[in-house]
Amino acid sequence: MDALRRVAPLLDETVLPMQGPPGTGKTWAGARAILDLVRAGRRVAITANSHAVIGNLLDEVVAAAEGVIVRALQKAREDQRCSAALVDCTDENAEVVARLDAGDVDLLGGSSWLFARPDLADRFDVTVVDEAGQLALANALVVAQAARSMILLGDPQQLTQPTRDVHPAGAGASALGHVLGEHETIPRDRGLFFEVTHRLCPEVCSVVSAMSYEDRLQPGGAALTRDLVAPEWLGVRRGVVWWPVEHSGNRSASTAEAITIGGLVEQLLLAVRVVEDGVERALGVDAVLVITPYNAQIARLRSHLPADVQVGTVDKFQGREAAVVIMSLAASSAEDAPRGVEFLLDPHRLNVAISRAQLLSIIVGSPTLLASRVRTPAQLRLVNALCSVAVVTPAGAPARATDS
Numbered sequence: 001m002d003a004l005r006r007v008a009p010l011l012d013e014t015v016l017p018m019q020g021p022p023g024t025g026k027t028w029a030g031a032r033a034i035l036d037l038v039r040a041g042r043r044v045a046i047t048a049n050s051h052a053v054i055g056n057l058l059d060e061v062v063a064a065a066e067g068v069i070v071r072a073l074q075k076a077r078e079d080q081r082c083s084a085a086l087v088d089c090t091d092e093n094a095e096v097v098a099r100l101d102a103g104d105v106d107l108l109g110g111s112s113w114l115f116a117r118p119d120l121a122d123r124f125d126v127t128v129v130d131e132a133g134q135l136a137l138a139n140a141l142v143v144a145q146a147a148r149s150m151i152l153l154g155d156p157q158q159l160t161q162p163t164r165d166v167h168p169a170g171a172g173a174s175a176l177g178h179v180l181g182e183h184e185t186i187p188r189d190r191g192l193f194f195e196v197t198h199r200l201c202p203e204v205c206s207v208v209s210a211m212s213y214e215d216r217l218q219p220g221g222a223a224l225t226r227d228l229v230a231p232e233w234l235g236v237r238r239g240v241v242w243w244p245v246e247h248s249g250n251r252s253a254s255t256a257e258a259i260t261i262g263g264l265v266e267q268l269l270l271a272v273r274v275v276e277d278g279v280e281r282a283l284g285v286d287a288v289l290v291i292t293p294y295n296a297q298i299a300r301l302r303s304h305l306p307a308d309v310q311v312g313t314v315d316k317f318q319g320r321e322a323a324v325v326i327m328s329l330a331a332s333s334a335e336d337a338p339r340g341v342e343f344l345l346d347p348h349r350l351n352v353a354i355s356r357a358q359l360l361s362i363i364v365g366s367p368t369l370l371a372s373r374v375r376t377p378a379q380l381r382l383v384n385a386l387c388s389v390a391v392v393t394p395a396g397a398p399a400r401a402t403d404s
Contacts, residue, residue, distance in 0.1 A: 003192055004151075008033040009040050011126060011149035017179040017191030018153050019133075021217050022208070022355040023199025023321070027130075030153045031060035034128055038070055038106045042125040046109040047143055049134050054109040055082030057130050061107065062086050073099055075110035082109070093117065115143040126151060132176040133158055140175035152176045152191075157184060157212045159318050159348050184214045196220040199321055201227075201359050203239030207389050212351040222276070228323070228359050229273040229280065238359045242390035244367040250332040252294035257328045257364050261290060262304030264326065264362070269306075274323050274359070285309050287323040291353050293344055297330040314349050317356055325357035329365035334372035334383070341372060345382040354389070363389065 004018055020026025034057075037044050048054045051074075058074060062084040072087040075096050081089040087109075090096060097119050099105045112135070114120065115127065124147035129135055133154035144150055156177040180186055186193050197205055198221040209217035228237045235241065243264070247256040265288060272283040290301055290311045301311050310322075329344060331337035337344040354361045363386075370387050374380045 004029050005033045005036055007192075008037055008126070008151060009042070011151070013148050015150045015152065017132075017176055017186055018151065018194070019155055019157075019176065019180070019186040019191065020153065020194040021155055021157065021197060021213055022352075023197035023223065024194035024217075025198065026153055026155070026194060027057060027060050028064075029194070030128060030130065030151075031057060031064045033151070034061050034107065035064050035068075035070070037126055039068070043105070043123070044107050045115055045124040045127040045143075045146055046107065046130065047112055047115055047127060047135075048130040049112075051076045051080035051111070053131050054111075055080070057128070058082040058087050058107075058109050059084045070107055071105055072107040072109070073105045075108065075114050093119075096120075112139045112143045115146040121145045123147075125149065128153060129175065130154065133174050135175050137173065137175045137178050152179070156180050157348060158352055159315060184212055185216050198222045199358055200355060201238045203236070204354065204357055204359065204361055207240045207361075208351060208355050211354075211385060211388065212347065223358070225277050226323070226359055227275040228283075229275060230360075231267075231271045234268075234272075236360070240354060240357075240361045240363065240389045243362050243364045245364055247366055248332045248368070249336065250330060250366075251296075251336045252330055252338050253296040253300050254328070254330045254332070254366075255300055257330060258297070258300035258304045261301060261326055261328055261364055264364075265290070265305055265309060268324060272324070283323060289317055289320060289322040289325045289356055290328065291317055291325060291356065292328040292330055293349060294330050294338070297328055300330075301328060314353050318352050321356050321358055323358050324360045324362070325353065326362045326364060327353045329363065329369060331369070332366045333368045334374075334379075341374075341379055341382055345369075345386050347382065347385055350385060350389075 007016060034044050046054055046057055059082045074081050074087050074089045077091050100123055126149045127143060127147040128151045131154045132152035133156040152175055154176045156174055179190055195216050196218055200219055201223050202219045205219040209215050230237050245257050245260050247254050269283055273280050274283055285308045288309055291314055293314055298311055331344055334341040370390055372383045374383055
């Protein structure tokens with residue numbers, strides 16, 4: 001993180017790529033690098049695929065400023081703006097240009113559509129692209145015209161940008177994805193890699209690091225001070241657990257998995273306690289996330305879970321974290337899975353799901369998935385990734401439901 005802040009003010013007509021896996025402080029460091037640039041008299045642009053991401057980074061910059069005045073403006077509707085009152089907001093392009101002409105804006109946040117405008121060309125010293133693992137290379141090239149230099153913040157190992165069109169091979173890769181090429185982590189001669197996660201405990205981190213980050217990701221800080229007090233039937237205190245549930249013929253929703261997860265959450269809330277910095281507390285509903293790849297499974301899950309337990313798709317929970325995360329795969333087999341095994345066991349999707357967990361990640365699924373028939377080397381790698389994180393749940397665990 002210190003390296004980003006050291007290098008950012010030195011940028012001169014160049015691009016600085018930075019890969020930040022879950023819990024490594026990408027937003028924290030990015031905001032402080034932006035603040036350093038502003039304090040050094042640089043004009044900075046912030047862009048991303050959504051106003052929510054832009055607003056989150058703007059909020060972090062204001063928080064890091066600790067009272068120091070930052071003349072910031074966000075181009076967005078009022079209902080899309082960041083929460084920081086110190087950041088001005090406008091939905092008018094003409095006002096943005098007028099404020100820049102007047103010289104009273106140090107920091108501007110807006111979409112790629114804004115920074116692609118000819119009247120914003122060469123207006124900034126540095127453009128910071130947040131979640132650059134989701135911004136298409138074409139979009140990054142278009143917004144590059146707005147500044148002399150660019151910082152790419154993100155992680156291509158998380159979920160990629162949704163696309164509908166058909167492109168030539170490689171064209172769909174993100175700006176940061178092109179920097180990584182065939183690598184899972186950014187090579188040392190191409191950019192910065194944040195290698196210490198403060199979210200993932202050692203047992204979860206080892207799985208995520210081996211699966212997605214070439215064993216370069218290590219736990220540190222708060223990740224080393226958390227623990228769970230758990231009953232023996234769970235089998236582990238921390239880590240990744242495979243929880244098999246027998247069912248067949250299910251495509252995108254499984255009642256058996258929903259019933260099992262409902263009982264599992266009930267038992268966890270009664271029996272598990274979280275320990276952090278030596279302080280022990282009950283596992284509350286706010287410390288549990290239930291994730292599934294399919295919208296159809298959400299309704300099944302909600303019908304068997306307490307109303308205040310958070311349930312959603314992998315896409316919805318990217319960027320979130322909790323002490324315990326449970327993932328319901330729902331499909332009975334690779335053949336049953338809508339959009340195929342490539343969607344269900346997509347390594348980015350699996351990485352996001354597991355890496356939401358600070359302490360315990362439980363993957364609930366049909367054991368048939370572990371023996372999926374594969375037809376290509378790519379499919380073999382996908383099934384092998386699931387097998388690599390699957391462990392046998394010990395005898396004595398609560399009974400699983402079954403359906404057919």
